[in-house]
Amino acid sequence: MHPMLNIAVRAARAAGNLIARNIGQQDTFEVATKNKDDLVTSIDKQCEKVIVDTLLKSFRDHGIIAEEGGVQGNPDSEYQWIIDPIDGTTNFVQGIPHCAVSIALRHNGKTEIGVVFDPMANEMFTAARGSGAFLNGRRIRVGSRDSLDGAIIGTAFPTRYRDRMHAYLELFSRLISNCADVRRMGAASLDLCYVACGRFDGYLEQGLKAWDFSAGDLILREAGGIVTDFMGEPNYVKSGNVVSGNPKVLRALLQVCDVQNLPAILK
Incomplete structure (x- = not known):
């Protein structure tokens, strides 16, 4: 596995563990409204910190753009990580088991690495540019349907x-x-x-x-x-x-x- 992808997977699993332990338990975490129909919880912020700390421990000179924390690390770096600590926060708050950690890496504006981890289904989707896409290590491909009939x-x-x-x-x-x-x-x-x-x-x-x-x-x-x-x-x-x-x-x-x-x- 690409070394940067390996670190991103590690960060996603660490954040995913927090999600799995706390999903739907509204009495154990804080919930705030950023905008109408846009929630943020204290677990979002904890997940983001775990991800940021994991990435910057290995890549100190990289920049990070995170949903909750904004720009962190080195904003002028040619490497920029893009993070959503909990995609599907409303599902998470309501106890609906469909949410994910999303981590991408852009190098000079091109996305080189992508990781999406669904901790409730234990499904890790990964890709490195030019190397294909995988689900839990198995190669995946889009469907072959040739029209919207049955889609x-x-x-x-x-x-x-x-x-x-x-x-x-x-x-x-x-x-x-x-x-x-x-x-x-x-x-x-x-x-x-x-x-x-x-x-x-x-x-x-x-x-x-x-x-x-x-x-x-x-x-x-x-x-x-x-x-x-x-x-x-x-x-x-x-x-x-x-x-x-x-x-x-x-x-x-x-x-x-x-x-x-x-x-x-x-x-």
Whole structure:
């Protein structure tokens, strides 16, 4: 295993242990609201500290961008770690066993390493750029479906951008009319990984932050998938508007999106 990937896996497992011990036990940790429908807990902060300490112990000159703690370490380093200590905090608080630790490493702006760990299922998704994607050490690939017929698509409602909801509901209606079913799971990193291993045929969401998708994005691409924005362009890294799947499913999803007729979803 790539040495930096090995350290990231170690950090993810340490944080995952904290998640597994505390999930759903609201009387044992603090819960605060950052924004409407956006929670943070004292366990998020403990997980983040464990990850940051593990990474900086091995890579003292690296920088870190973390959801809760912001920029840490060396902000000018060509190596930048991007961390979401608990992706799916609402699930964690409610005791819903679907959340993950997400850790990515960018070198000069390119994502080189991705780790997404689901401690409740004991599933470790990993990838190093150019070396493929793996689930618990087993190589994974995106599904082979060639259309939306029978497809299961992951998505989420734009609860942080409620002014876009009307346009998104129109998109959702089109989507559900063209595929078999839709799943809204509450953890973007795992949605991307589920596409990577063929559980989902595609996934789309808007308004994501770098820590939500950076690790899962690399894992999905290393598994043979494609990730674009709603226009089919690579600008999702800046916009956070993500559409993904194998090449044929992605093409079908973009046709369903038809963003020229739904401009409000691109605000």
